[in-house]
Amino acid sequence: MTTNIIDLPAVEYLLPGNRTCAGCGLAVAYRFILKALDGKAVMTIPASCLTVLGGMYPVSSVHVPWVNCTFPSTAATATGIAAGLRALGREELRVIAMAGDGGTLDIGIQALSGAAERNEDVLFICYDNEAYMNTGTQRSSATPKGVRTATTPVHGKQENKKDIIQIMEAHGVGYIATASPSYPGDLYDKVLKARDLKGMRYIHIHVPCPPGWAFPTRDTISLGRLAVETGVLALYEIVDGALSFTAKTKTIAKGGGKLRPLEDYLSAQGRFKGMGEEIVAEFQDGVRERWERFAARDRQSAGA
Numbered sequence: 001m002t003t004n005i006i007d008l009p010a011v012e013y014l015l016p017g018n019r020t021c022a023g024c025g026l027a028v029a030y031r032f033i034l035k036a037l038d039g040k041a042v043m044t045i046p047a048s049c050l051t052v053l054g055g056m057y058p059v060s061s062v063h064v065p066w067v068n069c070t071f072p073s074t075a076a077t078a079t080g081i082a083a084g085l086r087a088l089g090r091e092e093l094r095v096i097a098m099a100g101d102g103g104t105l106d107i108g109i110q111a112l113s114g115a116a117e118r119n120e121d122v123l124f125i126c127y128d129n130e131a132y133m134n135t136g137t138q139r140s141s142a143t144p145k146g147v148r149t150a151t152t153p154v155h156g157k158q159e160n161k162k163d164i165i166q167i168m169e170a171h172g173v174g175y176i177a178t179a180s181p182s183y184p185g186d187l188y189d190k191v192l193k194a195r196d197l198k199g200m201r202y203i204h205i206h207v208p209c210p211p212g213w214a215f216p217t218r219d220t221i222s223l224g225r226l227a228v229e230t231g232v233l234a235l236y237e238i239v240d241g242a243l244s245f246t247a248k249t250k251t252i253a254k255g256g257g258k259l260r261p262l263e264d265y266l267s268a269q270g271r272f273k274g275m276g277e278e279i280v281a282e283f284q285d286g287v288r289e290r291w292e293r294f295a296a297r298d299r300q301s302a303g304a
Protein backbone atom coordinates (compact mmCIF):
# COMPACT_ATOMS: atom_id res chain seq x y z
CA MET A 1 0.00 0.00 0.00
CA THR A 2 1.49 3.35 -1.06
CA THR A 3 1.88 5.91 1.73
CA ASN A 4 -0.71 8.67 1.46
CA ILE A 5 0.78 12.15 1.13
CA ILE A 6 -1.06 13.31 4.26
CA ASP A 7 0.72 10.61 6.28
CA LEU A 8 4.24 11.71 5.29
CA PRO A 9 6.41 12.98 8.17
CA ALA A 10 5.89 16.68 8.91
CA VAL A 11 9.63 17.22 9.53
CA GLU A 12 11.34 19.31 6.82
CA TYR A 13 15.02 18.95 5.87
CA LEU A 14 14.69 21.22 2.83
CA LEU A 15 14.34 24.57 4.54
CA PRO A 16 12.42 27.55 3.09
CA GLY A 17 14.32 29.49 0.43
CA ASN A 18 16.50 27.80 -2.18
CA ARG A 19 17.87 28.88 -5.53
CA THR A 20 16.07 26.52 -7.91
CA CYS A 21 13.69 27.96 -10.51
CA ALA A 22 9.99 28.32 -9.72
CA GLY A 23 8.24 25.02 -10.33
CA CYS A 24 11.44 22.93 -10.21
CA GLY A 25 10.53 19.21 -10.14
CA LEU A 26 13.91 18.38 -8.60
CA ALA A 27 13.18 20.58 -5.55
CA VAL A 28 9.82 18.83 -5.04
CA ALA A 29 11.42 15.38 -5.33
CA TYR A 30 14.30 16.33 -3.05
CA ARG A 31 11.93 17.44 -0.30
CA PHE A 32 10.37 13.95 -0.18
CA ILE A 33 13.74 12.18 -0.51
CA LEU A 34 15.01 14.03 2.57
CA LYS A 35 11.88 13.17 4.53
CA ALA A 36 12.55 9.48 3.81
CA LEU A 37 16.25 9.74 4.72
CA ASP A 38 15.18 11.38 8.00
CA GLY A 39 18.61 12.71 8.93
CA LYS A 40 20.20 9.25 8.78
CA ALA A 41 22.32 9.98 5.72
CA VAL A 42 25.45 11.55 4.28
CA MET A 43 25.15 12.70 0.68
CA THR A 44 27.59 13.31 -2.12
CA ILE A 45 26.62 15.45 -5.10
CA PRO A 46 28.45 16.63 -8.25
CA ALA A 47 27.96 19.95 -10.07
CA SER A 48 24.32 20.29 -11.11
CA CYS A 49 21.09 22.12 -10.32
CA LEU A 50 21.20 20.19 -7.04
CA THR A 51 24.37 21.99 -5.94
CA VAL A 52 22.63 25.26 -6.84
CA LEU A 53 19.71 24.17 -4.67
CA GLY A 54 22.06 23.58 -1.75
CA GLY A 55 23.51 27.08 -1.96
CA MET A 56 26.98 28.23 -1.01
CA TYR A 57 28.67 27.59 2.31
CA PRO A 58 27.91 28.76 4.99
CA VAL A 59 24.35 29.51 3.86
CA SER A 60 22.35 26.45 2.86
CA SER A 61 18.70 25.56 2.44
CA VAL A 62 19.40 21.91 3.19
CA HIS A 63 19.64 20.39 6.63
CA VAL A 64 21.76 17.33 5.76
CA PRO A 65 25.53 16.59 5.73
CA TRP A 66 26.77 16.72 2.15
CA VAL A 67 30.00 16.51 0.19
CA ASN A 68 30.42 18.30 -3.14
CA CYS A 69 32.45 16.05 -5.45
CA THR A 70 33.85 16.32 -8.95
CA PHE A 71 31.58 15.42 -11.82
CA PRO A 72 32.92 11.95 -12.72
CA SER A 73 33.50 10.78 -9.16
CA THR A 74 30.08 10.75 -7.43
CA ALA A 75 29.91 6.99 -6.95
CA ALA A 76 33.65 6.77 -6.12
CA THR A 77 33.25 9.48 -3.46
CA ALA A 78 30.25 7.62 -2.04
CA THR A 79 32.33 4.41 -1.96
CA GLY A 80 34.99 6.20 0.11
CA ILE A 81 32.45 7.71 2.51
CA ALA A 82 30.83 4.29 3.01
CA ALA A 83 34.26 2.73 3.74
CA GLY A 84 35.02 5.54 6.22
CA LEU A 85 31.72 5.10 8.04
CA ARG A 86 32.31 1.33 8.18
CA ALA A 87 35.74 1.91 9.73
CA LEU A 88 34.17 4.23 12.31
CA GLY A 89 31.37 1.78 13.08
CA ARG A 90 28.81 4.38 11.95
CA GLU A 91 26.90 2.27 9.44
CA GLU A 92 23.57 3.53 10.76
CA LEU A 93 24.38 6.57 8.60
CA ARG A 94 23.43 5.66 5.04
CA VAL A 95 25.43 6.92 2.06
CA ILE A 96 23.49 8.55 -0.75
CA ALA A 97 25.04 9.61 -4.06
CA MET A 98 22.73 11.87 -6.02
CA ALA A 99 23.41 13.26 -9.48
CA GLY A 100 21.63 14.61 -12.55
CA ASP A 101 21.25 12.66 -15.77
CA GLY A 102 24.48 14.17 -17.14
CA GLY A 103 26.30 13.27 -13.92
CA THR A 104 24.87 9.72 -13.99
CA LEU A 105 24.41 8.48 -17.56
CA ASP A 106 27.33 10.38 -19.12
CA ILE A 107 30.12 11.85 -17.02
CA GLY A 108 29.64 9.75 -13.87
CA ILE A 109 28.92 6.37 -15.45
CA GLN A 110 32.41 4.92 -15.09
CA ALA A 111 32.47 5.36 -11.29
CA LEU A 112 28.84 4.26 -11.06
CA SER A 113 29.60 1.09 -13.02
CA GLY A 114 32.57 0.33 -10.76
CA ALA A 115 30.57 0.85 -7.56
CA ALA A 116 27.67 -1.25 -8.91
CA GLU A 117 30.01 -4.05 -9.98
CA ARG A 118 31.60 -4.09 -6.49
CA ASN A 119 28.13 -3.93 -4.88
CA GLU A 120 29.16 -0.98 -2.71
CA ASP A 121 26.85 -0.08 0.16
CA VAL A 122 25.51 3.01 -1.60
CA LEU A 123 22.11 4.30 -2.69
CA PHE A 124 22.58 6.10 -6.01
CA ILE A 125 19.74 8.45 -6.98
CA CYS A 126 19.65 9.95 -10.47
CA TYR A 127 17.27 12.86 -11.00
CA ASP A 128 16.58 12.99 -14.70
CA ASN A 129 15.57 16.36 -16.19
CA GLU A 130 16.74 15.01 -19.53
CA ALA A 131 19.54 17.53 -20.27
CA TYR A 132 22.42 19.47 -18.76
CA MET A 133 20.12 22.12 -17.27
CA ASN A 134 22.44 23.95 -14.88
CA THR A 135 24.62 25.09 -17.78
CA GLY A 136 21.75 26.08 -20.10
CA THR A 137 20.01 23.00 -21.55
CA GLN A 138 22.63 21.05 -23.48
CA ARG A 139 21.66 17.54 -24.64
CA SER A 140 22.68 14.53 -22.55
CA SER A 141 22.35 10.84 -23.38
CA ALA A 142 19.08 10.98 -21.39
CA THR A 143 17.53 13.59 -23.70
CA PRO A 144 14.79 11.92 -25.77
CA LYS A 145 15.23 11.67 -29.54
CA GLY A 146 13.72 14.65 -31.38
CA VAL A 147 14.11 17.17 -28.52
CA ARG A 148 15.70 20.51 -29.35
CA THR A 149 18.41 21.73 -26.98
CA ALA A 150 21.21 24.30 -27.15
CA THR A 151 23.54 21.64 -28.61
CA THR A 152 21.31 19.67 -31.00
CA PRO A 153 20.71 20.24 -34.72
CA VAL A 154 17.66 22.37 -35.62
CA HIS A 155 15.52 19.26 -36.17
CA GLY A 156 16.37 17.94 -32.69
CA LYS A 157 18.47 15.20 -31.12
CA GLN A 158 19.19 12.28 -33.44
CA GLU A 159 19.91 9.54 -30.90
CA ASN A 160 17.65 7.54 -28.59
CA LYS A 161 17.56 8.03 -24.81
CA LYS A 162 20.11 5.78 -23.13
CA ASP A 163 18.49 2.95 -21.12
CA ILE A 164 20.24 3.30 -17.76
CA ILE A 165 17.85 0.87 -16.07
CA GLN A 166 18.98 -1.96 -18.35
CA ILE A 167 22.58 -0.98 -17.64
CA MET A 168 21.98 -1.17 -13.88
CA GLU A 169 20.15 -4.49 -14.29
CA ALA A 170 23.12 -5.85 -16.25
CA HIS A 171 25.27 -5.03 -13.19
CA GLY A 172 22.99 -7.18 -11.03
CA VAL A 173 21.93 -4.29 -8.78
CA GLY A 174 19.56 -5.77 -6.16
CA TYR A 175 17.14 -2.86 -5.86
CA ILE A 176 16.21 -0.61 -8.77
CA ALA A 177 13.21 1.74 -8.94
CA THR A 178 11.74 4.58 -10.95
CA ALA A 179 9.86 7.48 -9.36
CA SER A 180 8.34 10.91 -9.94
CA PRO A 181 7.77 13.99 -7.73
CA SER A 182 4.17 13.88 -8.95
CA TYR A 183 3.67 10.67 -6.89
CA PRO A 184 5.22 11.68 -3.54
CA GLY A 185 3.98 8.70 -1.48
CA ASP A 186 5.46 6.25 -3.99
CA LEU A 187 8.73 8.21 -4.15
CA TYR A 188 8.93 8.37 -0.35
CA ASP A 189 8.25 4.63 0.05
CA LYS A 190 10.96 3.70 -2.46
CA VAL A 191 13.64 5.90 -0.90
CA LEU A 192 12.72 4.66 2.59
CA LYS A 193 12.97 1.03 1.47
CA ALA A 194 16.22 1.55 -0.46
CA ARG A 195 17.75 3.53 2.41
CA ASP A 196 17.68 0.51 4.70
CA LEU A 197 18.83 -2.13 2.21
CA LYS A 198 22.48 -3.15 1.96
CA GLY A 199 24.71 -3.07 -1.12
CA MET A 200 24.16 -1.05 -4.26
CA ARG A 201 20.68 0.40 -4.86
CA TYR A 202 19.58 2.63 -7.74
CA ILE A 203 16.56 4.98 -8.01
CA HIS A 204 15.81 6.94 -11.18
CA ILE A 205 13.53 9.97 -10.74
CA HIS A 206 12.00 11.74 -13.74
CA VAL A 207 11.86 15.45 -12.83
CA PRO A 208 10.00 18.03 -14.94
CA CYS A 209 11.99 21.23 -15.49
CA PRO A 210 9.94 24.30 -16.60
CA PRO A 211 12.68 26.34 -18.34
CA GLY A 212 14.43 23.35 -19.93
CA TRP A 213 11.25 21.67 -21.16
CA ALA A 214 9.45 24.95 -21.89
CA PHE A 215 6.19 24.67 -19.96
CA PRO A 216 4.49 26.98 -17.39
CA THR A 217 5.81 26.67 -13.83
CA ARG A 218 2.32 25.86 -12.49
CA ASP A 219 2.22 22.63 -14.56
CA THR A 220 5.14 20.71 -12.98
CA ILE A 221 3.03 18.20 -11.07
CA SER A 222 0.46 17.70 -13.83
CA LEU A 223 3.25 17.19 -16.38
CA GLY A 224 4.88 14.53 -14.18
CA ARG A 225 1.48 12.81 -14.01
CA LEU A 226 1.09 13.06 -17.79
CA ALA A 227 4.44 11.29 -18.23
CA VAL A 228 3.06 8.36 -16.23
CA GLU A 229 -0.44 8.40 -17.73
CA THR A 230 0.97 8.32 -21.29
CA GLY A 231 3.45 5.55 -20.39
CA VAL A 232 6.51 7.72 -21.09
CA LEU A 233 7.49 6.92 -17.50
CA ALA A 234 6.46 3.61 -15.92
CA LEU A 235 6.62 3.50 -12.12
CA TYR A 236 8.08 0.23 -10.87
CA GLU A 237 10.54 -1.52 -8.57
CA ILE A 238 12.90 -4.31 -9.60
CA VAL A 239 13.83 -6.39 -6.58
CA ASP A 240 16.40 -9.11 -7.30
CA GLY A 241 15.32 -9.13 -10.94
CA ALA A 242 11.54 -9.20 -10.33
CA LEU A 243 9.75 -6.13 -11.75
CA SER A 244 6.50 -4.92 -10.14
CA PHE A 245 4.47 -1.90 -11.15
CA THR A 246 3.64 0.63 -8.42
CA ALA A 247 1.28 3.57 -7.82
CA LYS A 248 -0.54 4.95 -10.89
CA THR A 249 1.25 2.58 -13.30
CA LYS A 250 -0.10 -0.36 -11.31
CA THR A 251 -3.62 1.13 -11.52
CA ILE A 252 -3.29 1.59 -15.29
CA ALA A 253 -2.08 -1.99 -15.73
CA LYS A 254 -4.97 -3.31 -13.64
CA GLY A 255 -7.38 -1.38 -15.87
CA GLY A 256 -6.08 -3.14 -18.98
CA GLY A 257 -3.09 -0.89 -19.77
CA LYS A 258 -5.02 1.95 -21.41
CA LEU A 259 -2.53 4.81 -21.79
CA ARG A 260 -3.33 8.41 -22.67
CA PRO A 261 -2.22 9.53 -26.16
CA LEU A 262 1.45 10.52 -26.25
CA GLU A 263 0.40 13.75 -27.97
CA ASP A 264 -1.04 15.02 -24.61
CA TYR A 265 2.49 14.87 -23.14
CA LEU A 266 4.37 16.20 -26.17
CA SER A 267 2.06 19.16 -26.89
CA ALA A 268 2.35 20.41 -23.29
CA GLN A 269 6.08 21.20 -23.78
CA GLY A 270 7.93 23.59 -26.08
CA ARG A 271 10.97 21.28 -26.34
CA PHE A 272 9.05 18.89 -28.63
CA LYS A 273 7.80 21.64 -30.98
CA GLY A 274 8.55 20.93 -34.62
CA MET A 275 9.28 17.25 -33.96
CA GLY A 276 8.75 15.35 -37.23
CA GLU A 277 5.82 12.92 -37.60
CA GLU A 278 8.21 10.02 -38.12
CA ILE A 279 10.01 10.66 -34.81
CA VAL A 280 6.67 11.08 -32.99
CA ALA A 281 5.54 7.72 -34.38
CA GLU A 282 8.86 6.14 -33.34
CA PHE A 283 8.48 7.64 -29.84
CA GLN A 284 4.94 6.24 -29.56
CA ASP A 285 6.09 2.79 -30.72
CA GLY A 286 8.93 2.88 -28.16
CA VAL A 287 6.51 3.74 -25.34
CA ARG A 288 4.16 0.91 -26.34
CA GLU A 289 6.99 -1.63 -26.74
CA ARG A 290 8.45 -0.75 -23.30
CA TRP A 291 5.02 -0.86 -21.69
CA GLU A 292 4.34 -4.36 -23.03
CA ARG A 293 7.76 -5.59 -21.97
CA PHE A 294 7.34 -4.20 -18.43
CA ALA A 295 3.73 -5.39 -18.14
CA ALA A 296 4.81 -8.94 -19.04
CA ARG A 297 7.47 -8.84 -16.32
CA ASP A 298 4.96 -7.38 -13.82
CA ARG A 299 2.51 -10.24 -14.54
CA GLN A 300 5.35 -12.77 -14.20
CA SER A 301 6.36 -11.33 -10.80
CA ALA A 302 2.74 -11.50 -9.63
CA GLY A 303 2.67 -15.16 -10.72
CA ALA A 304 -0.23 -14.46 -13.14
Ligand SMILES: Cc1ncc(C[n+]2csc(CCOP(=O)(O)OP(=O)(O)O)c2C)c(N)n1
Pocket residue numbers: 047048049050071072099100101102103104107129131132133134135140
Ligand atom coordinates in the same frame (compact mmCIF):
# COMPACT_ATOMS: atom_id res chain seq x y z
C1 LIG B 1 34.07 17.76 -15.52
C2 LIG B 1 33.07 18.84 -15.65
N1 LIG B 1 32.49 19.09 -16.85
C3 LIG B 1 31.56 20.06 -16.98
C4 LIG B 1 31.19 20.82 -15.91
C5 LIG B 1 30.20 21.94 -16.08
N2 LIG B 1 28.87 21.60 -15.58
C6 LIG B 1 28.47 21.95 -14.35
S1 LIG B 1 26.88 21.51 -14.02
C7 LIG B 1 26.70 20.84 -15.55
C8 LIG B 1 25.39 20.23 -15.99
C9 LIG B 1 25.00 19.01 -15.21
O1 LIG B 1 23.97 18.31 -15.83
P1 LIG B 1 23.17 17.21 -15.04
O2 LIG B 1 24.10 16.26 -14.40
O3 LIG B 1 22.16 16.63 -15.95
O4 LIG B 1 22.48 18.04 -13.87
P2 LIG B 1 21.44 19.28 -14.06
O5 LIG B 1 22.28 20.50 -14.31
O6 LIG B 1 20.57 18.97 -15.21
O7 LIG B 1 20.74 19.38 -12.77
C10 LIG B 1 27.90 20.95 -16.31
C11 LIG B 1 28.08 20.49 -17.70
C12 LIG B 1 31.80 20.55 -14.65
N3 LIG B 1 31.45 21.21 -13.55
N4 LIG B 1 32.74 19.56 -14.55
Ligand code: SF4
Pocket residue numbers: 019020021022023024025026027049129133134208209210211212
Ligand atom coordinates in the same frame (compact mmCIF):
# COMPACT_ATOMS: atom_id res chain seq x y z
S1 SF4 C 1 16.88 24.46 -14.60
FE1 SF4 C 1 15.26 22.95 -14.21
S2 SF4 C 1 16.15 21.40 -12.81
FE2 SF4 C 1 17.48 23.24 -12.79
S3 SF4 C 1 16.75 24.46 -11.04
FE3 SF4 C 1 15.67 25.21 -12.87
S4 SF4 C 1 13.75 24.01 -12.93
FE4 SF4 C 1 15.16 22.95 -11.53
Ligand SMILES: [Mg+2]
Pocket residue numbers: 100101102127128129130131132133140
Ligand atom coordinates in the same frame (compact mmCIF):
# COMPACT_ATOMS: atom_id res chain seq x y z
MG1 LIG D 1 20.12 17.09 -16.11
